[in-house]
Amino acid sequence: MIQVEGISKTFLVAKRPPGLKHAVKSLFHREYTKVEALQDISFHIPKGEIVGYIGPNGAGKSTTIKVMSGILVPDRGSCTIMGHTPWKDRVAYVKNIGVVFGQRSQLWWDVPVIDSFELLRDIYRIPQGEYSSMLTLLTDTLDLGSLLHMPVRQLSLGQRMRCEIAASLLHSPDILFLDEPTIGLDAVSKIAVRNFIKTINREKGVTVILTTHDMNDIEALANRILLIGKGTLLYDGSVQGLRGRFSTKRTITADYRENTVPLQLPGASILSWTPDRAVISVDTEQLMMAEVLTQLSSQVELLDVAIDTQPIEDIIVQMYKEYQL
Amino acid sequence: MKAYLSVFKMRLNNGLQYRAAALAGIGTQFFFGFIFIMIFEAFYAHTVTPPEMTLSEVITYTWLKQAFLAFVVLWLRDNELFQLITSGNIAYELCRPSGLYGLWYAKLLAQRISSALLRCFPILIVTLFLPEPYRLKLPPDFPSLLLFLAVLIAGLLMLVAISMLIYISVFVTMSPAGSLLLFSVFGEFFAGLVIPVPLMPEWMQKIVYVLPFHWTADFPFRVFTGNIGIEEASTGLLIQLIWLAALVAIGYFTMKKALSRIVVQGG
Numbered sequence: 230m231i232q233v234e235g236i237s238k239t240f241l242v243a244k245r246p247p248g249l250k251h252a253v254k255s256l257f258h259r260e261y262t263k264v265e266a267l268q269d270i271s272f273h274i275p276k277g278e279i280v281g282y283i284g285p286n287g288a289g290k291s292t293t294i295k296v297m298s299g300i301l302v303p304d305r306g307s308c309t310i311m312g313h314t315p316w317k318d319r320v321a322y323v324k325n326i327g328v329v330f331g332q333r334s335q336l337w338w339d340v341p342v343i344d345s346f347e348l349l350r351d352i353y354r355i356p357q358g359e360y361s362s363m364l365t366l367l368t369d370t371l372d373l374g375s376l377l378h379m380p381v382r383q384l385s386l387g388q389r390m391r392c393e394i395a396a397s398l399l400h401s402p403d404i405l406f407l408d409e410p411t412i413g414l415d416a417v418s419k420i421a422v423r424n425f426i427k428t429i430n431r432e433k434g435v436t437v438i439l440t441t442h443d444m445n446d447i448e449a450l451a452n453r454i455l456l457i458g459k460g461t462l463l464y465d466g467s468v469q470g471l472r473g474r475f476s477t478k479r480t481i482t483a484d485y486r487e488n489t490v491p492l493q494l495p496g497a498s499i500l501s502w503t504p505d506r507a508v509i510s511v512d513t514e515q516l517m518m519a520e521v522l523t524q525l526s527s528q529v530e531l532l533d534v535a536i537d538t539q540p541i542e543d544i545i546v547q548m549y550k551e552y553q554l
Numbered sequence: 555m556k557a558y559l560s561v562f563k564m565r566l567n568n569g570l571q572y573r574a575a576a577l578a579g580i581g582t583q584f585f586f587g588f589i590f591i592m593i594f595e596a597f598y599a600h601t602v603t604p605p606e607m608t609l610s611e612v613i614t615y616t617w618l619k620q621a622f623l624a625f626v627v628l629w630l631r632d633n634e635l636f637q638l639i640t641s642g643n644i645a646y647e648l649c650r651p652s653g654l655y656g657l658w659y660a661k662l663l664a665q666r667i668s669s670a671l672l673r674c675f676p677i678l679i680v681t682l683f684l685p686e687p688y689r690l691k692l693p694p695d696f697p698s699l700l701l702f703l704a705v706l707i708a709g710l711l712m713l714v715a716i717s718m719l720i721y722i723s724v725f726v727t728m729s730p731a732g733s734l735l736l737f738s739v740f741g742e743f744f745a746g747l748v749i750p751v752p753l754m755p756e757w758m759q760k761i762v763y764v765l766p767f768h769w770t771a772d773f774p775f776r777v778f779t780g781n782i783g784i785e786e787a788s789t790g791l792l793i794q795l796i797w798l799a800a801l802v803a804i805g806y807f808t809m810k811k812a813l814s815r816i817v818v819q820g821g
Binding site for chain 2 (some may be wrong): 295298299300302316319320321323324326328330333334335337339340344347348351352353354
């Protein structure tokens with residue numbers, strides 16, 4: 230459905246040292262540095278997938294989204310989405326996509342939300358019947374009932390973001406690009422947004438590409454992640470795959486009935502030990518988890534066992550370090 | 555087409571809610587109307603050779619200018635559009651399945667019409683009943699009035715096409731201040747908003763008549779006063795339409811070019 234091949238984009242950024250002297254000098258001669266925002270990015274995304282697009286600030290996430298939504302023209306490379314090249318037949322293409330830029334607004338500031346929706350209905354030429362049923366669906370799932378008749382300027386950020394997402398979906402797009410949809414939202418709104426994304430993906434088969442810095446978004450939603458750093462694609466695969474590739478370590482926290490004999494676990498390292506609790510680190514490549522648990526239960530009377538995988542945040546940080554981003 | 559119509563309607567509704575601004579505007583326009591007229595009175599009192607426009611024509615001209623200010627000035631601007639460009643919110647506009655030129659044109663047109671609708675009637679009605687010599691004089695005959703409406707609308711369409719060029723220039727300069735100042739100072743002078751074109755020296759008139767600006771203000775107002783006859787006005791209307799087509803074409807293509815080089819940074 231989405232095919233991106235070798236996309237590159239360079240920005241020219243004017244730069245000058247501080248101070249009046251250089252300010253005057255730059256009037257006559259300007260120096261530019263080339264910033265390679267994207268270098269040879271390629272990926273394919275089939276229909277119905279939710280893809281998390283992650284990377285540090287300035288990695289090129291938003292640039293990719295903008296290229297894919299037809300706003301920016303890349304320097305090189307090709308991109309075919311549903312048979313269109315986004316920046317070439319922009320007008321014909323954008324009917325099929327919905328875009329949410331978390332840091333920008335598409336609603337008219339001074340008028341009630343519903344007015345903006347109706348304007349979008351006319352811009353996208355949505356038949357009245359389809360519009361009404363979609364609006365009902367969106368109002369129900371995103372809980373917009375009380376918001377529709379309020380002016381946008383009086384909405385809170387979370388309320389506005391829900392309306393923004395609804396606005397991007399009124400025309401029933403096949404692809405939804407979400408650029409940091411949960412930025413600045415509280416936990417409750419985040420969960421509402423996530424559930425909604427899952428729902429439309431499941432029920433309408435909408436392909437979703439989302440960028441975020443919130444790893445919980447990724448873990449909750451994406452079956453596949455693309456990691457980008459300094460304009461190049463570093464990883465393309467599942468969340469589990471990423472875990473497996475970067476971390477085979479698990480942490481076991483065991484609570485047991487008081488036992489003063491220290492634990493003996495060959496192959497595993499004991500991080501902390503008290504007579505009623507131990508924290509153990511296990512490398513699953515070297516030692517089977519079942520083995521450790523059997524040994525544990527033979528030595529102590531277990532009350533509770535918790536096995537933690539390394540949080541994905543840590544993995545990402547580790548990856549950033551590894552690739553020196 | 556429906557999309558443009560709905561943007562137009564939305565902006566119109568939006569603009570019509572600013573009543574206080576309209577009231578203040580009406581006050582200001584009366585004030586400046588009187589000042590302009592008094593200056594012209596003094597000028598006419600001491601003139602040796604009679605100018606090409608009578609004082610009463612100039613007074614009517616001035617009131618029309620004040621009443622339809624929103625149709626003729628270039629400094630009336632939509633800050634929202636400038637912000638869209640400079641802040642990068644234009645990203646959203648580019649995700650819509652319609653041409654940006656048309657949408658913005660509709661928006662700007664609606665803004666001017668809503669602003670004029672709120673202001674023109676009180677000014678026109680009051681000035682019709684002012685004591686002489688300050689009274690607004692109706693056109694000599696009914697066809698002139700109809701023709702005036704036609705050329706006023708054509709002039710408005712031209713003006714919006716010219717102002718679109720200001721917005722397009724912001725894609726390059728990233729700041730509206732420069733082009734706005736340049737366009738409004740020169741454009742308004744050449745449109746006859748400072749002094750009517752017939753009162754300008756002959757060499758300057760030659761320049762003015764080459765430029766498109768006078769078609770937006772001076773021409774319709776002089777059709778109203780009867781200073782320009784019906785025949786001349788009809789050919790004028792034709793020339794206005796040719797200008798309009800040219801300005802829209804220029805705007806459309808420069809915008810297309812600007813959009814292909816656009817850079818939306820951040821977020």
